Amino acid sequence: MAKIKKQDSPASFYDRFPTWLIVIVPLLLLAALVILFVRTNPIQVATTDLPPIENLSIQRIELPEPNQIIVHVTNAGPDPVEIAQILVDDAYWQFEIEPSGKTLDRLESTRIHLSYPWVATEPHEIVIVTSSGTTFSGEIELATQTPKLDFKQFMAYGLVGVYIGIIPVGLGLLWYPAMRKLSRRGMGFILSLTVGLLFFLLVDTLLESFEVAEKLPGVYQGIPLTLFIAVLSWLAITAIGSRKSVANRDTKKGRMFVALLIAIGIGFHNLGEGLVVGAAFALGEAALGSFLVIGFILHNITEGVGIAAPVVRDKASTRYLIWLLLIAGAPAILGTWIGGFAFSPLLAVIFLAIGAGAIWQVIYEVGLLIQRDAKKAGSQLIDWVNVSGLLVGITVMYLTAFLVKF
Amino acid sequence: MKKFSRRDFIKSSLLGLVGITGVQAISNATKNPLVQPNYSGKSISDPQSSHGGFGVVGEVDHKKNGFHPKDVLTEFDYGTTSKLKNGRTLREYEFIATDKEIEIAPGVFFPGWVYGSPTSPESQRAGQVIGRIPGPTIRCVEGDHIRIKFVNAGSHPHTIHFHGIHSAAMDGVPGIGAGTIMPGDNTTYEFDAFPMGCHLYHCHSVPLKRHIHKGLYGGFIVDPDPERYTGEEREIAKTRNHNYPENKKYHEMLMLMNGFDTNFDGDNEVYAVNTIAFAYMNDPIKINPDQIQRIFLINVTEFDPINSLHVHANFFDYYDHGTTLKPTLKTIDTVMQCQAQRGIVEISFKGFEPGRYMFHAHQSEFAELGWMGFFEVEV
Numbered sequence: 001m002a003k004i005k006k007q008d009s010p011a012s013f014y015d016r017f018p019t020w021l022i023v024i025v026p027l028l029l030l031a032a033l034v035i036l037f038v039r040t041n042p043i044q045v046a047t048t049d050l051p052p053i054e055n056l057s058i059q060r061i062e063l064p065e066p067n068q069i070i071v072h073v074t075n076a077g078p079d080p081v082e083i084a085q086i087l088v089d090d091a092y093w094q095f096e097i098e099p100s101g102k103t104l105d106r107l108e109s110t111r112i113h114l115s116y117p118w119v120a121t122e123p124h125e126i127v128i129v130t131s132s133g134t135t136f137s138g139e140i141e142l143a144t145q146t147p148k149l150d151f152k153q154f155m156a157y158g159l160v161g162v163y164i165g166i167i168p169v170g171l172g173l174l175w176y177p178a179m180r181k182l183s184r185r186g187m188g189f190i191l192s193l194t195v196g197l198l199f200f201l202l203v204d205t206l207l208e209s210f211e212v213a214e215k216l217p218g219v220y221q222g223i224p225l226t227l228f229i230a231v232l233s234w235l236a237i238t239a240i241g242s243r244k245s246v247a248n249r250d251t252k253k254g255r256m257f258v259a260l261l262i263a264i265g266i267g268f269h270n271l272g273e274g275l276v277v278g279a280a281f282a283l284g285e286a287a288l289g290s291f292l293v294i295g296f297i298l299h300n301i302t303e304g305v306g307i308a309a310p311v312v313r314d315k316a317s318t319r320y321l322i323w324l325l326l327i328a329g330a331p332a333i334l335g336t337w338i339g340g341f342a343f344s345p346l347l348a349v350i351f352l353a354i355g356a357g358a359i360w361q362v363i364y365e366v367g368l369l370i371q372r373d374a375k376k377a378g379s380q381l382i383d384w385v386n387v388s389g390l391l392v393g394i395t396v397m398y399l400t401a402f403l404v405k406f
Numbered sequence: 407m408k409k410f411s412r413r414d415f416i417k418s419s420l421l422g423l424v425g426i427t428g429v430q431a432i433s434n435a436t437k438n439p440l441v442q443p444n445y446s447g448k449s450i451s452d453p454q455s456s457h458g459g460f461g462v463v464g465e466v467d468h469k470k471n472g473f474h475p476k477d478v479l480t481e482f483d484y485g486t487t488s489k490l491k492n493g494r495t496l497r498e499y500e501f502i503a504t505d506k507e508i509e510i511a512p513g514v515f516f517p518g519w520v521y522g523s524p525t526s527p528e529s530q531r532a533g534q535v536i537g538r539i540p541g542p543t544i545r546c547v548e549g550d551h552i553r554i555k556f557v558n559a560g561s562h563p564h565t566i567h568f569h570g571i572h573s574a575a576m577d578g579v580p581g582i583g584a585g586t587i588m589p590g591d592n593t594t595y596e597f598d599a600f601p602m603g604c605h606l607y608h609c610h611s612v613p614l615k616r617h618i619h620k621g622l623y624g625g626f627i628v629d630p631d632p633e634r635y636t637g638e639e640r641e642i643a644k645t646r647n648h649n650y651p652e653n654k655k656y657h658e659m660l661m662l663m664n665g666f667d668t669n670f671d672g673d674n675e676v677y678a679v680n681t682i683a684f685a686y687m688n689d690p691i692k693i694n695p696d697q698i699q700r701i702f703l704i705n706v707t708e709f710d711p712i713n714s715l716h717v718h719a720n721f722f723d724y725y726d727h728g729t730t731l732k733p734t735l736k737t738i739d740t741v742m743q744c745q746a747q748r749g750i751v752e753i754s755f756k757g758f759e760p761g762r763y764m765f766h767a768h769q770s771e772f773a774e775l776g777w778m779g780f781f782e783v784e785v
Contacts, residue, residue, distance in 0.1 A: 082513065083513075084464075084511070084512065084513030084514040085462050085463065085511055085512065085513060085514055086463075087675070087775070090771050090774065090775065091460055091771075091774030091775065092460060092461055092462045092511070092683065092684070092774065092775060092776065093459060093460050093461070094459050094460065094461055094462075094463050095463055102513070114459075115459040116459065127675075129511075129514055129668065129675060130514075131513050131514060131515055132515060132668075133514055133515065133516055133666070133668025133669055133675060134668070134669050135668070135669045135671075135675060
């Protein structure tokens with residue numbers, strides 16, 4: 001390519017100014033235009049006499065005591081909103097607001113305290129009436145006292161986490177010795193089965209994340225947030241996985257790394273699952289659901305199989321397997337704690353989205369393992385054994401999900 | 407994950423035959439420690455202090471509204487009277503419809519459409535026309551010739567339709583007589599006040615529901631003329647007629663039952679008598695037990711087919727539509743009215759222990775949404 005002398009460039013005029021000045025000029029112009037717009041309000045014609053847009057979002061309703069309700073509310077609209085009155089079950093009820101005053105600024109959150117004799121296991125409705133008479137309602141599906149952060153409660157929630165995370169994954173890993181006796185074809189089947197169950201988990205995690213995202217105030221853009229976080233976590237895990245020491249999946253170290261990745265992906269999924277289950281227990285929605293916990297044991301047992309699948313040919317130490325178990329299962333305990341004692345839809349969306357990204361990466365990794373094995377054996381990637389493994393994986397997850405979805 | 411309702415759980419427990427040992431351990435772990443009712447818990451506000459914690463928070467700025475519920479209760483608009491050549495009374499009014507925001511419960515502002523009249527007591531005191539909900543309570547005597555100039559200074563077409571006897575042209579409905587009065591226009595309604603009783607007026611523009619529930623209504627009380635009755639009936643008529651000294655033994659009140667759909671979803675968020683939620687609960691109606699209480703009860707509640715009045719610890723006589731001098735219902739403590747039905751309640755607290763006696767709609771929902779108050783019997 002011919003060299004162009006700097007002086008000949010048409011941009012030479014700007015070279016007389018320092019770079020910082022060129023950078024700052026558009027910003028100054030922007031500021032000037034914003035000030036001009038706010039001062040003159042040229043679109044006034046279109047907006048005169050429009051009432052302010054009000055949008056309150058009830059984030060959480062706590063029942064800390066038998067005679068007490070705390071409503072967590074966020075102003076998700078563009079304008080300040082004044083909370084005028086509160087209705088509980090179609091009756092005006094006295095309330096106190098703290099930490100804010102009655103007027104909530106944009107994105108400001110506050111708590112409304114009500115002294116109301118709620119009835120255990122029955123539903124209640126709370127309606128916020130603003131100064132313009134607009135109403136925003138929140139529902140208590142099944143009134144149950146919100147767990148208090150004491151030792152007994154903490155242990156109980158932790159136990160729920162153990163039952164939905166550690167126990168199923170651990171039981172699945174107990175199949176590891178049996179899996180080691182499998183033929184090459186059997187291995188292909190188990191790995192395809194893993195892909196199948198991971199694929200189910202990917203769909204499940206994404207949908208769950210979308211569902212929680214819809215409860216977020218609009219400004220947080222819950223669904224795009226889910227997708228961005230999922231893509232970012234996928235890329236981050238890919239970057240970690242391309243380090244030299246583990247990049248070669250033909251080595252034991254490489255395969256063990258894949259197993260670790262699966263454990264991490266499933267760990268995030270279980271964290272999100274724990275969050276949702278913990279929150280459901282705290283909100284009383286699952287107050288009768290010991291059955292639900294059994295469902296999760298059956299549903300998650302295949303996760304252990306998936307984690308062990310990449311290292312079936314390697315003699316993995318018990319210590320290593322226990323590590324995998326903790327990485328994949330223990331986050332469920334953390335999840336039930338957060339869900340039970342400090343549930344935040346935003347946090348749930350973030351964890352679930354990270355989980356989705358991680359699982360997507362793991363599906364890719366396991367897919368590569370299957371391809372490599374097929375190449376070595378001189379067979380096709382997509383043959384009947386692999387397809388039926390995939391099918392069995394998805395089917396088992398789908399059918400056991402009957403126990404935990406309503 | 408979907409929400410778990412109890413019904414779903416029962417459905418799902420059909421699958422629950424999958425029970426394994428350890429279920430008990432789980433249910434102990436999950437159920438018992440999580441649900442620990444503790445009825446000794448402190449509450450932020452003392453439930454005993456304020457009617458068990460229910461009610462509104464704060465106070466309505468009556469000054470800003472321009473009218474006080476106490477005045478709406480007991481004050482009437484007699485118009486400007488003069489004698490016609492035939493000896494009958496001519497009673498002239500000017501009614502002005504405007505748009506006005508009214509604070510109907512503390513901090514809750516309703517974009518109302520209102521009637522005001524320069525001869526109403528509020529307007530007289532303020533030296534300017536005060537629009538209010540309910541509109542000024544017209545008080546006249548049977549046989550009076552009524553002339554009402556109606557000026558529409560609001561943003562929508564309105565009328566005034568009277569529940570009384572009049573010609574078709576004076577009916578205040580769209581397409582008949584002057585029909586709908588456009589913003590900036592005016593008309594005059596003229597008729598003889600008949601029959602005596604407790605009536606109402608309201609805007610009859612379409613859409614009717616919206617025009618009524620926005621606040622265009624009020625009481626229209628036609629006192630009986632004792633000259634038209636004889637014997638016992640004449641004596642009763644005297645007590646009903648505001649021009650007779652016999653009337654002073656009665657404490658007369660307007661209780662217009664209304665509701666406000668603040669979010670315009672076809673369901674009222676606020677119920678009241680005379681517009682302001684819980685007004686007579688926070689500030690009870692003082693009762694002199696030596697006076698007989700006469701309530702002009704009118705139901706203008708929109709969206710709900712009926713409303714009612716229930717008085718605690720006492721019974722009353724009721725004159726449906728107020729068009730009879732003998733009670734139509736005797737010794738009752740609850741009376742029901744459909745939309746636009748009205749009547750006169752007469753109740754005595756003579757010999758009653760001093761204290762607060764509650765009254766409210768016996769639709770508990772309406773009561774808890776603002777339609778509730780107290781009579782306070784004084785020593």
